[in-house]
């Protein structure tokens with residue numbers, strides 16, 4: 001069955017011309033359904049990746065987010081947000097480093113704007129993933145569906161998987177990434193003391209905050 005999208009479509013499918021023949025009209029409705037199905041679809045996984053490789057990348061990204069989220073919540077609950085900034089500074093990079101070495105991948109977080117310039121700045125493919133996520137979010141895609149997959153020719157003739165998963169700002173996050181005037185003074189002072197080049201403030205709930213980015217060498221056998 002064909003279902004017309006409820007949101008406005010940039011291709012103007014919702015405004016068929018009156019003088020079109022019925023078949024042309026039906027044709028354009030069908031095309032419209034195909035286009036909007038394509039828009040709403042999650043990023044396709046490239047051919048050649050095994051289900052195990054896909055699940056592994058997703059699992060590592062989720063583990064990173066879960067472990068960080070848990071550490072953040074525990075630290076805020078036990079010691080308050082000011083102390084949690086210090087915990088973040090030590091714990092966030094070490095969780096990423098541990099997960100990377102345990103799984104033979106490189107995994108970390110990058111930001112659309114960055115607090116830690118040593119770890120959080122996206123490279124060119126990661127920027128591309130972030131800008132793709134931003135437009136897909138604007139088109140109404142669910143944050144949980146925002147994934148980016150590529151397989152490229154990497155170093156020494158080996159195929160390389162590049163995977164990104166969107167990180168969208170939640171209520172908890174604006175405590176430390178919201179508008180400067182909403183952040184309590186001692187917390188803002190602590191953030192500025194630890195991160196003098198901080199640009200990762202001014203976010204609203206629902207906005208793209210960054211991504212988990214993962215690269216893995218897939219070997220040269222396929």
Ligand code: HEC
Nearest residue numbers: 084085088089092109110111114115116120173176200210
């Ligand atoms: C207690 C304050 C605090 C809270 C709450 C917080 N963050 Fe952060 N965030 C930080 C600090 C500090 C860093 C820098 C960590 C480091 O040095 O690696 C950071 C870094 C990041 C980065 C890495 C990119 C960058 O800017 O360096 C992302 C992505 C991020 N936070 C997302 C989130 C999200 C999403 C939430 C909500 C689930 C959140 N943060 C909640 C303090 C916080």
